[in-house]
Amino acid sequence: MTKIQINDLNVTYLGRKTAVLSGVNLSFNPGETVLLLGASGSGKSTLALTCNGLIPHSLGTKMTGQVLVDDLDTQVVETAALSQKVGIVFQDPEAQFVTLKVEDEILFGLENLKQPPETMSAKVDDALGQVEMASYRLRSVDQLSGGQKQRIAFASLLAMEPQLIIFDEPTANLDPVGTDDVFNLLAEIKAQGKHTLILIEHKLDSLMHLIDRVVVLGSAGEILADGSPQQVFFDKAALLKSQGIWMPEITQLATQLQQQGRLPAEAKPLTIPELLPHLESLALEPDGAASEQSSDENPPVIQINGLTFSYGETAVLQNINLDILQGEFLAIVGANGAGKTTLAQLIAGILQPSDGTIEINSQSVQQIRNRDLAKFVGYVFQNPEHQFITNFVFDEVAYSLRVAGLAETAVSEKGNALLEQFGLMRYAKASPFTLSHGEKRRLSVATMLAMGQDVLILDEPTFGQDQKNADTIMELLTELNQQGKTIIMITHDMKLVAEYATQVVVMSNGRKLTEDKPSTLFNQPDILRQANLTPPPITQLAQQLATQNPNWAPIYTLNQLVKAFSENTNAIGQTHPNSKGKGAARSS
Amino acid sequence: MTTQSFFYQPGDGFLHRLNPLTKIVAIVPLVLYLTLTTEHWTPLAFILLCFAVILGLGRIEPGRFFKIALPMALLMIGYLLIYPVVVREELVSNSPLLISLGPLRIYQAGLLFGLATGLRIYSLIVMTLIFSFTTDATDFIRALVQQWRLPYRLGYGAMAAFRFVPMLQNELHIIRAAHRVRGVVEDAGWRSNFEQMRRYAIPLLATAIRRAERTALAMDGRAFGAYETRTYYRKMTFQRIDYVFIVGFWIISLLIIWGLFVAGLSGPLVFLQTV
Amino acid sequence: MTLKSWTTRDILITAVIGIVMGILSTIVDYAYTAGGAALGPIFTRTLIGVVMFTALFVPYVVRRPGAALIGMIIAGLVQVPFSPGGIGSLVLSAIYGLFVELAFLITRYKRYSLTMLIVTACSVGVLGMLLGYVPNNLHRLSIGTQVGLFAIVLGSCALGAWLVVILANSLRNSGILGNVMPEVSS
């Protein structure tokens, strides 16, 4: 099995002043499964690329030091040889394909390696068999789901028989089902025991049982921590947190319980089964008043009746009825292709309904002119770059202010105030495209708010962000929500739903499956199954505990749990579910 | 939207089973010949021949075919309307005068001249449809690379880029919506058209370039370009049916040309024509 | 052709710039098509500027030997499944790419001024028209019309070249191309 030895590695991209990786010394041992963590931009992907020689062979970089793959120096050895030792599965399933057919995709690598054509057919079958997609050989790549595409991408590497495989955020674009699909595949590959695996991932909880070792990159491209998951997630928890690095929810909970003295310091549970026994022994008193404050007194801002929409002949949305109340924090969830984005775009007037009505403040959306509608409803697209229209950060905000009808003097004043509020003041004169992921996202929210809308729609606001950026954005939204704005958020991340949403709409196959409070939704297994959702880890934990002690039932976020413990020595029942600023607007 | 192209109609007709290059070899001499014709009967005959070949040998559904092929004939009408007006008058003034409106004089020969030019251009288009309707572009590239020595890195680079076209069209769609939500109003007029183009270009290129970089890495990661040559699972070659088609197509074409000549319907070729 | 020095990344980026320019041109086309369709054959002459725009944009941005030719071959290949002309447009774009490449070769890949681009675009545009002169029966049109066509082609090409410079410079300021093509200067 392949091993990798990295000595004193420094990498600098051409045209950049600072190094992405500096002084990295690291080795990946045969048969290990290593999780590689780091904040956004810390150089995880860069490190992956050095492992199969794409750096320096394909990407323009300055590289010093050595990367040895089975004692072969990547700077000297040909990429062809390295591709038979190390393979990478990338984040975007679409961007990895060259051809249009599954079979051709797997042949592509074999042909590049100049293997004899007679031997290829068997290898294709073998590779497809390993990812359990043998019957898909003649399919078109376009007809596969996201998770299946990742399986094919993986099979196309397997055919070349590398023994070390790197997964660079393979599930970032996938819904919960696609994600599980990929994680199951990982488990199968690990069980075969023939490969060294390196994983770069954010969704940690469902992976922890597979991980042997965790390596953490710091923001200056150095190694911050390297050790067993227990060592990294418990002993270095504070460090990881300060760097804004994602951690499993279970270990975060366990750390906090340890700080409260409820969990012995030597217990270092990583997964739900490991934590369960410790919590079962905690005595809980009967649940007191665990009811959520529901005040449906606020009037609806948006009323949707009998909404139907189709692209050509294919119906995408069917008969949607929905009232969105003033000051609500609404999450829209569901599988890939369920129609979430379509629904949101209809609300924002980007698409026109085929049938049914949408009213904003009792006025039909179709009757409001585009420019005026933009003043009622803000829409933050998934990719912030899509919304930039000027050359400078300040002008972006100023543009919106002018559309909102502000006078020139007010524009510069309000514009500066907004940039200040979003921490973007020092980039005022930079091009929006040069900002980092998190900054771009904040700017796009700022440009929307500049118009002063009451309703803000966000399509996957935390996509591709690290923990710190994600928290910043969510806190911002919570603040706005508390000021009385209505927030509508599309997301695949059930943790966000649990922590922030006051109401959640579940979409499935173009229909509204249900609308409920998050806590209620997570206790409806059949609905979750139907919409391909899984509850967040803490909720799962609480649900398992609730089978023995019903006092756990109303718990579904980390904060609730921790707070419950700190307020009440032994009773978990008197939790106030709206812990983290949520629901404030509703209850006021 | 899929990566499948607009013109190619998957199927298993005779034409589909031919090597893509066969269709090119077959039509190139006729394309050259048609460019040189000066009257309207020859193009007309070949337009009909091509219709027959595409519908018969290609087994393309007629409705689908004419939905694409007929609108293209509109181009022809442009020639028919404009050329009689702008043709050099001394070339046509020995034929009957049809319309005379002040300085505007339209002669019968002028009208035929417009018709001939329009039909000729249309016949060239229809000729290439034999290829476009029945050829999978990726097979075409494979054949170019394997048989006609197109550098394989260019060929497969283009193949990977096919996927980008629908993706980027969709992206443009999204960007337009994203700008509208920000209160941007799209006006007509070419100044603002250019301004819009500039505004769309930046985000569109940003996405496109990043995507291209990622795809390139994924390809290199699978040893693309590692060697001067590569092997091919599916070997593209000329088979018996390829020769049959080429020879058959040429013989029928010659028969048509001969028939028109005998019937006295064909005119002089361009270089024999007195200007 | 110096394909050896081209990485896969260069090839794909070149392809993708060609595609984006093609897609964007359709927006401009669209405005014309509505009013221009009736003008038929003469209208098609005005489109030469769009072709020159695509042909010049890649070499102007990438600035290295082979960019124009490789760019247009890839652009042509990519058009095969998406345009009715299919192979026809492939041959045409390769020819235009070759001409533009020659222009840069003659100036030894040292000159990238607006004047240079306009001169290149106009000469290649006229050359292209001359090649299609007989097939389009242009030689039999009245002299006034022929002169007019030349004027249209020259104007359209110059405009195309001018747009290349404006758009490319504005892109460079946004920093997108800077990361991708560090060798671009001025």
Ligand SMILES: Nc1ncnc2c1ncn2[C@@H]1O[C@H](COP(=O)(O)OP(=O)(O)OP(=O)(O)O)[C@@H](O)[C@H]1O
């Ligand atoms: N091709 C490139 N050219 C120039 N700079 C680059 C290039 N690729 C990455 N960078 C920069 O190098 C740094 C590290 O990038 P890298 O993609 O390795 O980070 P990462 O840890 O994978 O981040 P993420 O979690 O966002 O994927 C970033 O600042 C990024 O902007």
Ligand SMILES: Nc1ncnc2c1ncn2[C@@H]1O[C@H](COP(=O)(O)OP(=O)(O)OP(=O)(O)O)[C@@H](O)[C@H]1O
């Ligand atoms: N422009 C389009 N043309 C045709 N069909 C489309 C178009 N856009 C979306 N669809 C289809 O509409 C359905 C709903 O798409 P939508 O983008 O709303 O899903 P979603 O719930 O947002 O999914 P995801 O979680 O993947 O973002 C999908 O089946 C999709 O294929």
Ligand SMILES: [Mg+2]
């Ligand atoms: Mg990365």
Ligand SMILES: [Mg+2]
């Ligand atoms: Mg969506």
